[in-house]
Amino acid sequence: MMRRPVRPAALAASATLLAGGLLTAAAPAASAAPAKYSQAAAAQMLRQAGIAWTSSGGCTDRTNGRCTSFEQINRTTVAGVIDFRRAGNCAVTVTGGTETGHAPGTYSHWNGYKVDVSPTSCVSAYITTRFRHIGPRPGDHAQQYQSPAGNVYAGEGTHWDITYYRGSR
Incomplete structure (x- = not known):
């Protein structure tokens, strides 16, 4: 098995955030729950x-x-x-995160899997031209696009509802 090298800068940044209490450290668990950020650590990143x-x-x-x-x-x-943000080279503005008020479920906002992003022309064009259209979402019929990584981008009109499955499947 090939191991990826750890970048010293990334280690130093993580150590600094951990030492400053910005990251929540948890012992490895058999259930492999997703690693989480605090408000401060996520905002900083x-x-x-x-x-x-x-x-x-x-x-x-x-x-x-x-x-x-x-x-x-x-x-x-x-x-x-x-x-x-880096791949699309678009300005990205998050309008929804883990706050209450979104639809429930395993892969939900509350559980840390989703964000809402403003539908600028750059963001929308990148999603609709680079990702595979997979049809309407049951219930609200939002048009969905799937990235090669398996993440799903649903156009809800006022924002893109993005579900990041990476690391959860």
């Missing part, structure tokens, strides 16, 4: 990648549906948004 976010309530409280929260977001979800 997104900010460093040039990703903006907005909240209709101007807040980050996870229990308030008018806020945009990253508390308990999966690390793979944050990595997915960052990868999307």
